[in-house]
Amino acid sequence: MQLCNSDDFGLSQPAISRAISQALDALTAWDILRRFVHFPVNPQEIQRMKVEFSRVGGFPGVVGVIDGTHIKIVAPKDHEEVYVNRKNFHSINVQVLFDAKYQPRDIVARWPGSTHDARILRESGLWQAFENHQLPIPAGSYLLGDSGYPCKRWLLTPYLRPQGEYQEAYNRAHKQTRSIVERGIGQIKTKVSRPSW
Structure with a gap:
């Protein structure tokens, strides 16, 4: 992605990587996020x-669907090894929560690629808000996550080995609903890989 952009704009790959990092920092700055x-x-x-x-x-x-995605970066000079993800490239692991209209409702973009999605969630304000009832979310409201997340009273994950029609139907509905986060992440990555500037 970055090499293509550097060729397109006559910039070096490290310059593109810095620009992406700065854009992520700007997009996740608290004053921007809360607005x-x-x-x-x-x-x-x-x-x-x-x-x-x-x-x-x-x-x-369901009030949100959550997942992590890896944004490729140039290997940093400090602590380079922690940025290598499970697919063996350097990245930032970005947590995104979407609503049903593909609107991001929470973004955390500060963790190195080797960090597991579940840890990013546990360390996030979203976790604190749901665990400590800091949001006025009524009982019977859920986030949906994949099997990499822990199943909580407010975070539902699929059955790993569904037994019976009920669990299979649950998994089908879960997968179809959670597909929003997959498509939403795809839309974001498409926009990032084809900047309009």
């Missing part, structure tokens, strides 16, 4: 999100 990327706090918006998600896959109570 444009925020989790809903009023009951009407939360209910609207549940209805929108239910229309996607028939999964009731």
Whole structure:
């Protein structure tokens, strides 16, 4: 991705990598995030999100879908090894939470590529808010994550070995609903790889 952009714009690959890092820093700065990327706090918006998600896959109570994605970077000089992810390239592991309309509702973009998605979530404000009831989210409201996340009362993951029609139906609805985060991440990566500047 970065080599293509460096060829396109006559910039070196390290310059493109620095620009991407600076853009990620800017996009995740608190003052920017709280204006444009925020989790809903009023009951009407939360209910609207549940209805929108239910229309996607028939999964009731969903208020967000979460996943991590790796953004490729140039190997940093300091602690280079911690930026190597499981696919053996240097990256930042970015956690993204989407609503049913592909609107990012939470972004954490500061962890090296070797960091597991579950750890990023555990260390995030989102985890604290849900675990400590810091958001006015009613009971019966859930985030959906893949099997790399821990199953919690507020974070539902698929059955690893579904037994019976109920668990299989649950997994189908979970997969269909959670596909929003996969497509949303794909849309973001497409935009990042083809900048309009």
